[in-house]
Amino acid sequence: MRMAGRGMVAAGETTRAGAARRRAVFEDAYAANYQLILAYALRRAPTPDDAADVVAETFLTAWRRLDDVPEGPAARLWLYGVARLVLANQQRARRRRERLGERLQSAAARAEAVRPPDDAAVPDAVRAAFRRLRPDDQEILTLVAVEGLTAAEVGQVLGCSGVAVRVRLHRARSRFARELASAGVTG
Numbered sequence: 001m002r003m004a005g006r007g008m009v010a011a012g013e014t015t016r017a018g019a020a021r022r023r024a025v026f027e028d029a030y031a032a033n034y035q036l037i038l039a040y041a042l043r044r045a046p047t048p049d050d051a052a053d054v055v056a057e058t059f060l061t062a063w064r065r066l067d068d069v070p071e072g073p074a075a076r077l078w079l080y081g082v083a084r085l086v087l088a089n090q091q092r093a094r095r096r097r098e099r100l101g102e103r104l105q106s107a108a109a110r111a112e113a114v115r116p117p118d119d120a121a122v123p124d125a126v127r128a129a130f131r132r133l134r135p136d137d138q139e140i141l142t143l144v145a146v147e148g149l150t151a152a153e154v155g156q157v158l159g160c161s162g163v164a165v166r167v168r169l170h171r172a173r174s175r176f177a178r179e180l181a182s183a184g185v186t187g
Contacts, residue, residue, distance in 0.1 A: 028071075129183045140172050
């Protein structure tokens with residue numbers, strides 16, 4: 001016999017038999033501990049959905065690390081430990097999202113303070129002509145005219161070269177000029 005993780009596997013055991021045994025170990029651990037781990041997660045997670053995520057991640061970890069899962073009653077304690085770590089990761093992620101949200105709100109407030117005059121000054125005919133452009137034309141014109149990016153910067157955003165951006169920008173400007181002319185906008 002040789003050691004396979006924490007369980008003993010007969011030297012002649014086939015891969016199929018080993019896989020079946022691994023699956024049986026997992027199924028036993030799942031059947032014996034699912035309700036306990038769910039109750040644990042429900043008591044600690046902020047929402048039932050978060051608790052369900054904790055349980056799913058806990059058993060996914062058990063499946064991936066099946067060789068580390070002790071057999072029998074000791075599996076319960078191992079699963080509690082995994083669930084505890086999953087909950088801690090979930091809390092850290094939630095705090096990161098909250099901090100990011102605060103930073104984004106702060107940045108949006110600063111951007112609003114330096115924002116150019118509202119597009120209410122833009123005539124309806126100009127807005128309508130712009131909306132008739134293809135989305136990629138709208139995007140490139142917006143990145144240059146509104147966001148103030150250079151051709152090289154737009155290239156990084158769009159994943160193309162600065163030369164390609166200049167060509168696409170020229171074509172987008174030409175199409176926009178035609179749309180404006182067809183709407184009777186001059187000047």
